[in-house]
Amino acid sequence: MTKRSPWQRTHTCGELGLPDEGKDTGVNGWIENHRHHGQIVFLDLRDRYGVTQVVVDQDAAGTAPGTFELVRRLGAEDVISVAGRVRARGSNVNKNRSTGEIEVVALAVTVLGEAETPPFEILDKAEANEELRMQYRYLDLRRRPLQEALMKRARFVTAVRNYLQGQRFIDIETPILTKSTPEGARDYLVPSRVHPGKFFALPQSPQIFKQLCMVGGLDRYYQIARCFRDEDLRADRQPEFTQIDLEMAFVEEHDVLDVVEGMMVHSMREGFGIDLPQPFPRFDFAEAMDKYGCDKPDLRFGMLLVDCTDLAGRSDFKVFAGAVAAGGIVKGLCAEGAADKYSRKGIDELTAFVTGLGARGLAWAKVTAAGLEGSLAKFYEGDKGRELCARMGAKPGDLLLFVADEQKVVHRALGDLRLKVGSQLGLRDPKVFRCCWVLNFPMFEWNDEKARWQFAHNPFSAPVDWSIQDFSVDTANLRSRAYDFVMNGWELGSGSIRIHRPELQAKVFDFLGIGKEQQRANFGFLLDAYRYGGPPHGGIALGVDRVVTLALGREGIRDVIAFPKTAMAFDLMAEAPSPVGDEQLKELSIATTVKKPG
C-alpha cells in the first residue's frame, strides 16, 4: 500500500462549490490573506485555479490538537496543506468569488513552506513597480493576471499546433547554434571552444533553415521558434521572443494567407475566446499608405485619409497651393462629430503633434450648417467650402484636419494623427479585434546613412515581376511578394513568397553590392541548395508575444512572458548577463577589452 502523502490534494482551490458540501477534501496553496478573530481564523488559500476560504475554529470538534495555535502563527504566502470538510456558508456567501458559497473547515493543517515577508504584496493589481517585480519574478508569477496570461498563451499556442498539425504541417526544430550574417539585426554570438576564434550566432529567425526544409521536400514546416536579436528594446520588443514560423512549398500568396487566416481565427477563439471577423481585408501596400498613411492600418475605425491635392492646388491658401506647386500633396481627415470635442487648445495640441512628426503645420476647419469655421474658413467660402466638404464626406459637426507637404511627410503625419484622434474619440476599443493583410511591399528602400539600397523586407523575398532583369531601373517602385499580417494597427507577422532560383537570388545580392565572395561565405549553402531543385515556396512568421499582449489588452510583451528582460536586456532576477571566470574565457580563446570585469 502506498503511504498517503500529508499533502495529498483532492481538490484545487478553484473548483469547490455548493455541490461539494460535506465532502472531505485536501487543498494546498499559498495563504493570500488571513483574518484573525480571537477564537476563529479565516485563511484565503490560493493556487493557480482559484481561492478558497479556510476556517479554523478553536472549538470545532474533530480538529487536530494544536491546529488553531499553528494557524494563528501563519502569514501571507506561507504554503500549507489543509485537510478538512467542505461546508456551505449559508448567509455569509462571498459573491465576489466563484468559490464564495463554500468554505473548508480545517481539521488538520500542515505547513509545507514558510514564507518570509515578501518584498511586495501579491495583489491582482500590481502596486509594486515593475523593476522589483522582475527581480522577484517568481513572486510576481503568483499574481492572477500573469498566471492568466501564461495559461491563455499556452492554450493559444496549443491551438496553433493543433490547427497546423491538422493542415499537414510538420513541427521541425532548427538549430539554435547557427551562422552569423552581417545583414539584418545584430547577432548574439556564442564562442566555439573547439574552433578558437570562431563563433556561432543565435538565430534572428529560422529563415534560411525553413527554406532549406522546403528544398528538403518537407513541404509544410512550422515551429514555435525562439528568436534572438541584439538590438535596443521597446515595450513590444525583447532580445529573445517567440514566433509562429511557417513555410509552405508550391504556393502563392493566397495559400499562405488563407492558412494563417484559418489558424488565427481558430486559435484566437480557442486561446482567448475572441472571434475574428472574416475575411481579413487584403490591401495593396500602396492602397494602405494612401488610405491609412501607414503600412499597418488599424481597421477598428474609419476616418480614412482623403486626397484633396487637386482642390488644394487651385486654392488661394498659399500653404496648400505652394505645397502642390512644389510637387507635394494635400490630404485630410474627417473626424465625425468631433467639432465640439476639440477646443482651440485641443487643436493646437494636434498641431504640435504633427509638427513633431515633420509636418509644417495643421490646417483645420469645423463644419457648421453655415459653412466652415477655423483656419481654413476664409479660403473655402461658399461653393468651395461645399466642394471640400463633399470630397471629405463631411457634415455639420465634423472636424476636418489637413496636412500639405511631400507625400512621405503627409502620410506619416496624418497616419499617426488618425490614430491619435481615433484614440481621443474612443474609436480604438481594446476589446474589438480587426485583422488585415498588406501585400506587395516595396522591394528595396534607400538607406541615407549608408547611401545605398537595402532590403525593405528580407533578402529572400521574390520580386512581383518574376522575369525582372535589372533591379537598378525604377528601384524605388519595385514591389516584392512580401506581406504583413496586421491586427488593430500592430504588425503581428511578416512573410513573403521566396526566390527559389539561385541566379535570381544572386542577382539581388549583386544589386545590393554584396560581393560574390560574401554571398558564398554567408549564403552559399542556400544558393547551392537551389541548384539541386528548389520548389517555389513562401511563408510567414508571427510574433506570439505580441498576439497574446494584444488579445489580453496588456501594456507590453513583458506582461505575457514568464521571465522577461529589462530595456537594457538584463535579467534582474538571474542577474544575467554576468562576468565569467578567466579560465572559462581562456578555454574559449576570448579576451575582453573591458578593464574592470563586472
Place this chain on the structure above:
RNA sequence: GGGGGCGUAGCUCAAUUGGUUAGAGUACCGGACUGUCGAUCCGGUGGUUGCGGGUUCGACCCCCGUCGCCCUCGCCA
C-alpha cells in the same frame, strides 16, 4: 548612440519649492475580538532620501558625475 521621465520606510506615495524632529497609507510585530472576506480597533518596530562628489550656515530639494528602471527617436533585412 540621442531625447524625456522616475529613484524618499519592506511596498505605494507625501514633505508648504533650500530651513532645523523626513510624514501618511499599507505590510510587518504585539494586544483585543467567534463570521470575517483588501476585517476592525489599540499600540509598536521600521529611513545611508539609488550611489559618489560639490555649492551652502543649512540639501530629499540646487549643480556635476554615476548606476538602475520606464517611455521614445535612431536601430530592429
